[in-house]
Amino acid sequence: MKLPAIKGFDQEALLKYFKNTGMLLIGKVGSLGIKMLTNIAVANYLLSYGNGILTTSIAYVFLFAALAGLGLDQFIVKELHQFPQKRDQILGTAFGLKAFAGFMCIPLISLAWLIYPLEDIQYQFILLLSFVGVFQSFTVIDSYFQSEVKSKYIMQVQIIGNLVSAAIKIILIYTNSPISYFFFAFLFDTVLLSIGYIITYSRKNRSILNWRFEKTLAKKLFSLSWPLIISGIMVSVYMKIDQIMLKQILGAKGTAEAGAYATVVNFSEALNFVPVAIVSSLFPAILNARRDDKERYQKRLQNLYDLMVWLSLSFAIFITFASPFIYSYFKPEFADAAPVLSVHVWGSAFIFLGVASGQYLIAENFGRLTFIRTGIGAVVNIILNIILIPRMGMMGTAIATVIAYFVSAFFILFIPKLRQQGIMMLKSLFLVTAFQKIFKR
Template sequence: MKLPGIKGFDEEALKKYFKNTGMLLIGKVGSLAIKMLSSIAVANYLLSYGNGILTTSVSYVFLFAALAGLGLDQFIVKELHQYPEKREQILGTAFSLKSFAGLICIPLIYVAWLIYPLEGIKYSHIFLLSFMGIFQSFTIIDSYFQSEVKSKYIMQVQIIGNLVSAAIKVGLILMHSSITFFFIAYLFDTILLSAGYIITYNRKGRSIFNWKYDFSLAKKLLTLSWPLIISGIMVSIYMRVDQIMLKQILGDKGIKEAGAYNTVVMFSEALNFVPIAIVSSLFPAILNARRDDKVRYQKRLQNLYDLMVWLSLSFAIFITIASPIIYKLYKPEYISAAPVLSVHVWGSTFVFLGVASGQYLIAENFGHLSFIRTGLGAIINIVLNILLIPTMGMMGTAIATVSAYFASAFFILFIPKLRQQGIMMLKSLFLVTAFQKIFKR
């Protein structure tokens, strides 16, 4: 059966861009399956309290991930697509900027810890994780292969890296290792992935030693990306602050709840990479339509929104039905998270639509609105968490998250210039365009 929403991209575009998307999805799904199995094993080994310490620490450091990334990845792909002859300058400049930002994050995390420490969690563990930002600088190689529509190479790196990572974690479990070794393993995952990117890049006849720093290009990239840096920080807050707030508001009980809630987030957000992979591959085709044919441009956007809704609704319905079965994979102390998963997963629809409309904002040079919409989502999430966690625990957190995702996605309805896109998203959400296509046949 064909999904409504795919029709509208011409056959050539589908072949070219969905082949690359297919490679991205295969790599992500393979990596995801491996990571989920190893995460379940780690959660069962550490139990909810230990898993809460580990995952809350990761969430704490992740709040700084957007600053380390500088929001550059999307612009790197765009720059490489437009100026392939400047590859060495683009990659070298982006790497230098991201490396410096990752380095700056280490003392920033320490200062944040002095101001707002997490009781029951050691700073030494946070310190280990704070080095992840430096090694993540090599993700620009991922952007390079995306611009070349050759994501199969990144797929190979991710699958191999996750296999090695899973083997290490299983080994730690079999050796009855302390929780500190699992923090080291998290850091090693980033190092391993970076090494894989470098090796793959060099095997294709390239060399990272040919990269060059260009000051004027750095200014350009930072000027373009600063709204996305702020937006990314806001996204980090409203996607990761939940676990931290659970732990801080509920105390010791909150650490266990945070450990259980992490399993919810892992399954609920399992396919959040799908809209990113699809949009990353289709964005060049959408940009071409914007340049050549405005009618086709709007049609492709509507079809993209339709596709996002169909994929996310299918996923949400499946997870809702399967949640009791999923938690049979865990030890009994995690079972209370099953109904929370059934609520949290419905936020995926708004995440999918938000990713798609975010690309429209970039195409139309409305990138500065990204941090406003995500800022709104972050504020709503924090306020609702404060109100709901004391009485509802992690179920309140799930409700707060879904509400924040909805507000962030449909914020554009209140911007006159963007209202039409919001209406298009609503038509997709309520399956209006899907029924229109069915009755036209």
């Protein structure tokens, strides 16, 4: 179908970006379905206490994941988009930075454990999981395919990797394996994806052996990304600190509640990949609009915010009513988590908008402001957790999380340079732009 000619509109580019986004979503949805079924099986096998041990350990290590990633992903895409001929230098430099950060995280996690250990969790489990950051360095290949708008290759790797991962965990369940085996399985998930990335990249005469590290480029990337490193750490804090605080504040009871709460987070944040996939795929088009037509640039941003709201609200409404049905597949000891899921899922609207507005900050070189908004969100979440967890348990944690997501997303309203974007987000959230489009017809 041929769309009518519009100034500055490129139908071929639209179809390319749409196809790429579709491939990303197909891959993620396929992986999501596999993960959901596997997580239910694992939770029912380990029960709430054992699941609390496993998921709290993962959350503890995840707090350091942002440091290992260095906030480079979007800047890698941007650099590859602008300088495709420097592919090997950009990927080699980014990989070198990420690998170094991943190795540095291992002693850092151990030091953190010595200062603040978690009860009931063995140190060797934490040490094993700390190697995840090293293997995640190969996600630079994901950024390369995003810059080429060829995410179907990454989709294939992710689906195959998740199928193998699910098979391994099901085997562990049917062989009555101890919980320690599931820690090895989690680390192997990352190793498997890295191998898949390398094999996929090696096609068509590409090779990681051609990657080169450049000091000048490394300084440039680090100078651009350091605010996002801090921002990523803050995001990790207010997305994962809940489970750790729930366990520590409630003591022995907290381990079981943390295990139940982990199932809530798995379902509530199940579609968090959607805004990332859409925005990552459309980011080159947004950059082109910024360069060529400022008015079209703003319209694309408003349309992006509208899309984020419609998707997130649809998901939140569905999960709110479906939560009792979802938990009918869990063992009875998880039943108290159903109402918590109905509350926690409403934070997705603010997550979706936060991801979209984050791309605007990068495009306008306001990246340094990202760690301020996420830092505020992290502080709000920690304070509310301290107040609400002793009174309301995991329901208090869910309420604290939703409020923190809201504060983080809309803190830009208090920054004059960004206030207009905040107003645009509010218009989308309260469906103002949707009604405007309806009444204009």
